[in-house]
Amino acid sequence: MITVTRALHFDAGHRIPDHQSQCRNMHGHRYTLEITLSGPVSTVDGAPDRGMVLDFSDVKAIAKALIVDVWDHAFLVYSGDTVVRNFLDSLGDHKTVVLDRIPTAENLVRIAFDTLAAAYQAQYGDRLKLTHARLYETPNCWADCYAAT
Ligand SMILES: Nc1nc2c(c(=O)[nH]1)N=C([C@H](O)[C@H](O)COP(=O)(O)OP(=O)(O)OP(=O)(O)O)CN2
Numbered sequence: 593m594i595t596v597t598r599a600l601h602f603d604a605g606h607r608i609p610d611h612q613s614q615c616r617n618m619h620g621h622r623y624t625l626e627i628t629l630s631g632p633v634s635t636v637d638g639a640p641d642r643g644m645v646l647d648f649s650d651v652k653a654i655a656k657a658l659i660v661d662v663w664d665h666a667f668l669v670y671s672g673d674t675v676v677r678n679f680l681d682s683l684g685d686h687k688t689v690v691l692d693r694i695p696t697a698e699n700l701v702r703i704a705f706d707t708l709a710a711a712y713q714a715q716y717g718d719r720l721k722l723t724h725a726r727l728y729e730t731p732n733c734w735a736d737c738y739a740a741t
């Protein structure tokens with residue numbers, strides 16, 4: 593089995609409301625999301641994806657539509673973070689994404705993985721499997737989510 597990995601980048605704001613240190617402040621990151629799919633390499637004569645598991649641009653298309661375009665230049669806020677939600681609401685036309693969990697790297701990569709696993713499955717069936725997603729919050733800090741085996 594071969595895997596292919598595509599990296600995508602986006603900028604977003606967040607805060608960790610109960611954090612003991614500086615991450616309780618509203619701040620932003622340039623996130624990197626890495627998507628890894630596994631599957632057989634196409635051997636279909638004349639097929640545009642011959643020799644590929646999946647064209648990198650097709651890996652990108654779904655992740656861009658469902659995660660990057662939704663989170664890019666948004667503020668990712670926990671639904672229970674009432675004070676910040678009220679502030680963001682007061683701004684009117686602001687790109688805010690309300691999440692059902694605190695926007696740590698761990699929770700964000702889980703949301704991304706679950707969203708994308710369902711989408712790749714819907715598009716490509718059992719031919720491909722999302723096996724791994726990695727989300728970098730900073731160049732030094734990231735979280736991984738793996739498919740259940
Ligand atoms: N397990 C987690 N720990 C932390 C998370 C997280 O999502 N999961 N998030 C943060 C902060 O939001 C921030 O992203 C990390 O800041 P920091 O530790 O400062 O990361 P840097 O790469 O900038 O490290 P420096 O030492 O400042 O260079 C905190 N913890």
Ligand SMILES: [Zn+2]
Nearest residue numbers: 615619621729
């Ligand atoms: Zn942060």
